Amino acid sequence: MPxxxxxxxxxxxxRADFQYRTSFFLYLASQTLISFADMVVVLILFTQVSSIASxxxxxxxxxxxxxxxxxxxxxxxxxxxxxxxxxxxxxTFDQFLLRPLGALWQLSxxxxxxxxxxxxxxxxxxxxxxxxxxxxxWTPVKVALVPITVVCGAVIFGAVWVTAxxxxxxxxxxxxxxxxxTYGGSFLTQYPIDIxxxxxxxxxxxxxxxxxxxxxxxxxxxxxxxxxxxxxxxSFAAPVIALASVVVARALWRLGIRHYRSxxx
Amino acid sequence: MRxxxxxxxxxxxxxxxxxxxxxxxxxxxTVFGLLSAYILLAVYAQRPSINGYDAVxxxxxxxxxxxxxxxxxxxxxxxxxxxxKSGDVVIDLYRPIDYQGYWLAERYGKAAxxxxxxxxxxxxxGALVFDLRFPTSVSTWLAFLLSTALAxxxxxxxxxxxxxxxxxxxxxxxxxxxxxxxxxxxxGMFIPLFLFPAWLMAIARALPFAxxxxxxxxxxxxxxxxxxxxxxxAIQAVWAIVLIGAGRLVLARAVRRVVVQGG
Amino acid sequence: MTANDRDPAxxxxxVSKTFRVAHKKGRVRRGLREVVAVDDISLxxxxxxxxxxIGPNGAGKSTTIKMLTGILVPSSGQVxxxxxxxxxxxxxxxxxxxVVFGQRSQLWWDLPLRDSFSLLxxxxxxxxxxxxxxxxxxxxxxxxxxxxxxxxxxxxLGQRMRGELAAAILHxxxxxxxxxxxxxxxxxxxxxxxRFLIELNRERHTTVLLTTHDLADVERLxxxxxxxxHGTVIEDGTVADIKERYGTERTxxxxxxxxxxxxxxxxxxxxxxxxxxxxxxxxxxxxxxxAVVAAVAEQADVRxxxxxxxxxxxxxxxxxxxxx
Numbered sequence: 083m084p085x086x087x088x089x090x091x092x093x094x095x096x097r098a099d100f101q102y103r104t105s106f107f108l109y110l111a112s113q114t115l116i117s118f119a120d121m122v123v124v125l126i127l128f129t130q131v132s133s134i135a136s137x138x139x140x141x142x143x144x145x146x147x148x149x150x151x152x153x154x155x156x157x158x159x160x161x162x163x164x165x166x167x168x169x170x171x172x173x174t175f176d177q178f179l180l181r182p183l184g185a186l187w188q189l190s191x192x193x194x195x196x197x198x199x200x201x202x203x204x205x206x207x208x209x210x211x212x213x214x215x216x217x218x219x220w221t222p223v224k225v226a227l228v229p230i231t232v233v234c235g236a237v238i239f240g241a242v243w244v245t246a247x248x249x250x251x252x253x254x255x256x257x258x259x260x261x262x263x264t265y266g267g268s269f270l271t272q273y274p275i276d277i278x279x280x281x282x283x284x285x286x287x288x289x290x291x292x293x294x295x296x297x298x299x300x301x302x303x304x305x306x307x308x309x310x311x312x313x314x315x316x317s318f319a320a321p322v323i324a325l326a327s328v329v330v331a332r333a334l335w336r337l338g339i340r341h342y343r344s345x346x347x
Numbered sequence: 348m349r350x351x352x353x354x355x356x357x358x359x360x361x362x363x364x365x366x367x368x369x370x371x372x373x374x375x376x377t378v379f380g381l382l383s384a385y386i387l388l389a390v391y392a393q394r395p396s397i398n399g400y401d402a403v404x405x406x407x408x409x410x411x412x413x414x415x416x417x418x419x420x421x422x423x424x425x426x427x428x429x430x431x432k433s434g435d436v437v438i439d440l441y442r443p444i445d446y447q448g449y450w451l452a453e454r455y456g457k458a459a460x461x462x463x464x465x466x467x468x469x470x471x472x473g474a475l476v477f478d479l480r481f482p483t484s485v486s487t488w489l490a491f492l493l494s495t496a497l498a499x500x501x502x503x504x505x506x507x508x509x510x511x512x513x514x515x516x517x518x519x520x521x522x523x524x525x526x527x528x529x530x531x532x533x534x535g536m537f538i539p540l541f542l543f544p545a546w547l548m549a550i551a552r553a554l555p556f557a558x559x560x561x562x563x564x565x566x567x568x569x570x571x572x573x574x575x576x577x578x579x580x581a582i583q584a585v586w587a588i589v590l591i592g593a594g595r596l597v598l599a600r601a602v603r604r605v606v607v608q609g610g
Numbered sequence: 611m612t613a614n615d616r617d618p619a620x621x622x623x624x625v626s627k628t629f630r631v632a633h634k635k636g637r638v639r640r641g642l643r644e645v646v647a648v649d650d651i652s653l654x655x656x657x658x659x660x661x662x663x664i665g666p667n668g669a670g671k672s673t674t675i676k677m678l679t680g681i682l683v684p685s686s687g688q689v690x691x692x693x694x695x696x697x698x699x700x701x702x703x704x705x706x707x708x709v710v711f712g713q714r715s716q717l718w719w720d721l722p723l724r725d726s727f728s729l730l731x732x733x734x735x736x737x738x739x740x741x742x743x744x745x746x747x748x749x750x751x752x753x754x755x756x757x758x759x760x761x762x763x764x765x766x767l768g769q770r771m772r773g774e775l776a777a778a779i780l781h782x783x784x785x786x787x788x789x790x791x792x793x794x795x796x797x798x799x800x801x802x803x804x805r806f807l808i809e810l811n812r813e814r815h816t817t818v819l820l821t822t823h824d825l826a827d828v829e830r831l832x833x834x835x836x837x838x839x840h841g842t843v844i845e846d847g848t849v850a851d852i853k854e855r856y857g858t859e860r861t862x863x864x865x866x867x868x869x870x871x872x873x874x875x876x877x878x879x880x881x882x883x884x885x886x887x888x889x890x891x892x893x894x895x896x897x898x899x900x901a902v903v904a905a906v907a908e909q910a911d912v913r914x915x916x917x918x919x920x921x922x923x924x925x926x927x928x929x930x931x932x933x934x
Contacts (some may be wrong), residue, residue, distance in 0.1 A: 086732075087732045087733060087735075088733040089730060090731070091729060091733070092726060094718060094721060094729050095718075097721065097725070098718055098719070098720035098721050099720075101720050101761075102516070102517050102521075102720075104518075104521065105515045105517065105518035105519070105520060105522070106518075107520065108520070108521030108522050108524075108525050109524060109525070110520035111521075111525055112521065112525035112528050113522040113524075115525065115528050115529070116528055119528065119531075119532050119537055120537075122532070122537075123537045123538050126543055126544065126547070127386075127390050127538065127542065128537060129544045130390060130393075130394065130397050130542055131390050131393035131394060132393070133393065134386075134389045134390060134393075135389050135392075143413065173714070174714060176681045176711070177712070177714065177716050179679075179681045179691070179700065179704075179706055180388045180679060180680075180681070180709050180716075181704055181734075182701050182702075182704045182705050182733065182734060182735075183509055183731050183733060193489055200549050253371075254366060254367050254368075255365065255367035255368035255370075255383035256367075256371060257371070257449060258368065258371040258374070258375045259371040260377065261375050262374060262487040266378050266382060266519055267374070268381055269379070269382055269383075270382050273386055273389070274389075274471040277385045277386060277388070277389040278382075278385050279385065279476075282381070282385070304872060314839075323573040340683075343629070343680075343681065343682055343697070344682070344683050344684045344685075345629065
């Protein structure tokens, strides 16, 4: 979808949402509060211990910030696809197939909720505060890796969201199932994935590649060892993984649409 | 009592038709339980016991809380608010059944359903993956059930108040979500209150939200016995009465306003 | 006129659509059952015509419309809409068609109509001047000036439906699909919608295919009527044709000078008496209205009389019943 059309649609949705001003700001506040609460959890845990899986407080907060920004971006721009299940149930998904734009982009634009911007606010502040506080010998590679990680993280989260939402074309009540990978993923990626048992760790590395969202790259930046059996170049593989996730997500979404068009449900 | 029992029974029955959603929800609760458990275990790897709770307590707590989330409805509901917004509330108020009582009965019908179909699966999976601590005596199970029943009432009271904001603002989702995020945090959903620093724990325990998740989960772990247990149940009962009573007052005022102004 | 203009606007060739539906087998087990929603339909619709596509609930109307608009892909057969295959060239087809589902909205609930229109302009990439021209014309034709700046949620159903119509055609589609466009509307709004469709068709030669349960729509708008049931076409012709073929019974309503015993006229039957008024029904095969009137005049003093035309409603009900 051309960016200009997307912009127009998003602006209109923002105008519409703004009509319920009180609720809009309360919602925005609650979104900000959710990611704030995630940070408070990290801070509280570190009042009891000085490290988690050998990661220090600032290092975990660094993970929190990278994961939170990536997730916040995906939440703002892509999470709307999750509504596909509600549209299918209500019979309103047809409308998306009647317009000369891809259904995915229409959902993203037409269901755009500016209040979700609140999600990324807290992580951005934390990143700004924590970067100078990290005990890191900054090299050009490490500096470049920070923005790359944020972007790739957002893309991977977005791809997970699209993939999980594609389930809606086959299962009536799939939204919650999708949530365990998206919101669950947001929760998980705030911590060193090393803490998981071995098979769950493998699952989040190779099947649903959330470990690439921030854990692998951040481990390189803060000089934490990767778990055994994970090659060190995984720290730089996020762009490739992001691209592959997009290819898979796109294919599954299209498959879902094709299934919908042949079954009508 | 008969009509309320019927409402609860029918609600329970209605819930059984949403099989797919129930399965998906139980799966999600289980996944979050697993992730939280691993994080807590990483914390406990540094310290064997925190404020009298060991790693097994903490992991058990996590799965009990995941199982209780839907029972006590910590994500809120908008059904009442929707009926206020659409004006249907006027019809509801003319029914020969107490308005708040009707919705409380409905809530208990859902709670009973969720207790079985969303409460038990995470506990089973949790017990398969980790070492959990189940109550060893019948009296602890009974205390847990009673505590949970009271928690449902407290959660209902809070949610009812939040939904009544629909009388004043058009879109209730904002206040609803804000109110519940605060409640979730202070109820021990994100992390157990026993991991909070002392001052924050004191604040959380003084508020009604601990009665929604933390207290029933502690009862499950058998942390309260004898007079202490009675005290815990009494606190929950008091909060239930206070919140539900506040809901009645606010409802009465709002209704008077609607009647006077004609909607 | 070019050769292309003589191609039908819409063409279905041996089109079928089968669904697999889950059904209960006992308390827990569920099985799959094949349901044929559309069963080997072939038809062509000329450019610039207004065609009524009717049938009882579950006859396959919506499924057909969904295949024509690219929402559903047929199980077999060929669909052509403006010479394109909607199952392959869906995005291209969406630019050439307009769709209104009477029970759904494509307007932005919280925005004024005007804003919805301008958003759709971006979605369909309609050039600014052309958009303005269309907008002005439709606001005038649909009498929307009063409410075009009011948020959609505050509009009456009739106003909203007029908005939906305008929204569906702002991008100059050559074919318009309407699924129950007058459902739930009051008489005045229904008439406004019908007048507009006639005007649109006259002015722009837009082909219109509409499904409806309100046969007044059909009488008012459609030269051609296609009736389907059980997924197959059971009747296809002009409204007059169908009336001619199925309207085998007529009723003569006679006002006598004073109440009388039931009249006895060969080939007729008195179906109702109300004071001095009597209803005589006859089959056109048996006698004619003129013969009936003459026979009555011999028996009694007639003050007034009318011949009831067969109502399209009755005919269609008759056809549905016959196909059940």
